[in-house]
Amino acid sequence: MPRGDEKHTLIYRELVNILGTDYVSDDPAVMEAFGRSSWQPKHQMRPEFIVLPGSTEDVQQIIRLANRYLFPFSVTSTGLMMITCSALKPYWCFIDPKRMNRLEIDEKNMHAIVEPYVTVAQVQADAMKGGLFYPVPGASSQASALANSIYHAGHWTSYRTGIGNLVLGIEWVLPTGEVLKIGSLATPGAGYCWGEGPGPDLRGILRGHYGHLGALGVVTRVAVKLFPWPGPSIWPTEGVQPEKKSTLPPEKFKSFFLTYPTLEKSIEAMRQIGKAEIGAVVMKFTPFDFVCWASKSNEEFWERWNDDFWSRQVSNGGHMVWVSLWAFVSERQLQYEEKVLKEIIQETGGELVPDEIHEWLDSCCTPNSVRDTHRLRYMRLGGRVAVPGMVLDTMHDVPRSIVEALEIKDKYSPPFGDTGRSIKFWPGNFTRLAFTEMDVLSEKSDESERTMASMLQDQIKIAVENSSPFAFVFRQVNKVGPAFSNIHLILGKIKNGLDPNNLANPTRLIDMEEMEKMKM
């Protein structure tokens, strides 16, 4: 560990010169809080420095310093996915953006300008006062709106609000320290209202398939799209957690929980709903997702999971669809949509769940689909989950990709826990595409970590053999690139062009050292 050597001391002093002593630390106890990815049991390397920039200019100076003294750096927001940014090399500097927490709601232009440490819940709280909202991701409402928008950007309302493409103007500090402004921000006086151009749309580089993990610099400010919100301006609550209730006005929000005999039937129903352009939430959910989300305790989870209703769902394949209708314009609109939905249910052979199950699910799913506060409950069952399958493709592709996901799941269960043979997917943009995900129970243990590593190798193999775009394999782009139009060569050139010293979260997104060794 070079802590205390001449280079370390020099870097520390320079960082203090930029930010002051309160906002720089190299103390091992402070580093420890960024030294462990909680999804993996293996103790990881502590960073050597943590810095707390307060502005874009601070970030620029830190990155310029990194280039002068050649030390690596990475950034996170709330840190749920530390696995993608923890320290891997000596002199690693962690950029923690907690002081960059400015939020501005532009009601007239329906967007919010956010810095990295503004949560989805914060954006919503201020946006809802003006009848607008930003959708919530599966990572829950304490996730950073900025990080979410440039990463996956899938939400419970993706059916209506889309997957990706929520970002407008962007302020981006490149790995060399220059500031790049994208979209209307590049036009003096035009503000944040537009994301494309001028010239090529660089948002593709920034977000791409699944975010850039800070390997192409630090985004310091973005404008995110806001959508019309027909609900109350102040989020309604009653009681005390975890028994707290949040009831949205039933005349404006109505959920339906359906079961289907086959996956194909459930897909057909969702496609018809999309064609009719009704609904705000349309999700293919699994019994595991429902029970995990709505159970107030582990004990309740296991009781429900093993009861007759849910055991039957699991046995039947778990083809469950959840639809929420929102009265965007009027209550009559909702009544119309309900009528259309009921016809679709009848035509496609769907069945509504029993009333008791409906009430239990409704109390959880309807409010959490907007302001999720319970989703991370899935981690309490064993400390983490594993993801055998995660693919962004079309609704037609789901029956194909589920076979691959099940093959991997079956191979590794046990040690993974059983969550049935169902798959969850987010239809996006009125069912024009689908983001599928299969979660299985995984215990936070050495055995689980070894299994995860083996599973990734299988996913890479399948990705290469079948050109199946598993999301996580793109973090091994050197290996899978040849199967996907040599994307690794393009990405390598982009990385090299933006980060010639390979300092921005090196080895993540693309491993330039390995590329060099392989003479790619």
Added chain:
Amino acid sequence: MTEERTYFPKDEYYHNYSYDMRKVAWACARCSACKWIDSWEVKSARFAKVCPSNARYFFDAYSCQGRMDIALALIDGTLRYEDSEALLDVIYKCNLCGGCDASCKRVNEMEPLRVMQDLRVKLVEDGQLLPEHMFLIENLRKEDNMMLKPKADRGKWAEGLDIKNITKEPAEVFFHAGCHLCYNEDLWEVARTAVNLLKNAGVDVGIMGQDEICCGGRAYDMGYRGEFTKYATSNIESWATAHVKTVVTACSDGYYAIKRLYPELGSNVEVLHIVELIERLIKEDKITFTKPIPMTVTYHDPCHLGRRSNVYVPGKAIMGVYEPPREILRSIPELELVEMYRIKEYAWCCGAGGGVFDAYPEFSAWTAEERIEEAKSTGAEAIVSACPWCERNFTDAIKRNGEPMKVYDLLEIVQLAM
């Protein structure tokens, strides 16, 4: 399917709820829920954080999640005391308010507050002490109080009161004034009001005057578990000797200690905060408010009276004494109660707890000022609480900044309305 499912997870810890310091730290999902109030309760971007320590110092080490990482590293030996100059600062710059605990219980079914309490015990056992805390504990050992005051002055607050002393004659109900009310002359009237209310309502109540001793609660939170046990045991014995059935206190710290911690040492007395008793007496028509108080107030939930005051049962509400003080305020003519953004299980701390008031006055003051800002945002003229430590910290904050906001203990409001 059932047979298939039973093998997961292998570690029994996940099946039957229990507390294990290392396993809680290990299981931390790093979800960051501990830094924020319940997302459903975020009604303003400005007042969304729950952890004063992280909000003030920003580094993750100054948060529940960071302290879980540090606890794990200390237990596993991957971090040694001699490696870090900041370690004590990181561990002790925490109010132990339990805001993180409420969030973690909601999401992850864990009690990280206990980890942080146990971490302090470990530090004390390992000789990693803060001089400011040692000084207080030394005084506690000599003078039986946490206020750096002589034992002989403890009973002065009750001079002139016609009230039983349970060291001389038994009483069914014992009023435990607590260190702060005994020694803060500005708040003597609060304690006297409490006793008079009980007496006038026909309650067989007694005090211990000069012989009362500290409840030990603050020593517990500082990590001095031995001192706590000594004082708790002594109190339990004294109350048993005097045939006390119910202990009433107006101090939230004391309420927590006696209600939550004493039963583990064999105490079986009923424990009530004075606000619970007053609410009961209002319902029984033994107290009525006749004088209007035309004022808009907001109520601050003390951590020890609120989310920290009950034993955690997974899946069940994180209960505390939330409604009685609100009911009392609502029953006062012309008084209007307005709520802050962070209330009940997600209340922002006053800053006085966890030994922070004594060791880190600047941080303690900042925390209180942050709450005053929130109180001001409601339009309230006054902030009301039910704990002398909260009242003291808020009063200091408004004096320091020349704020027009008034600060009251609930009993002061009750007295004005009677």
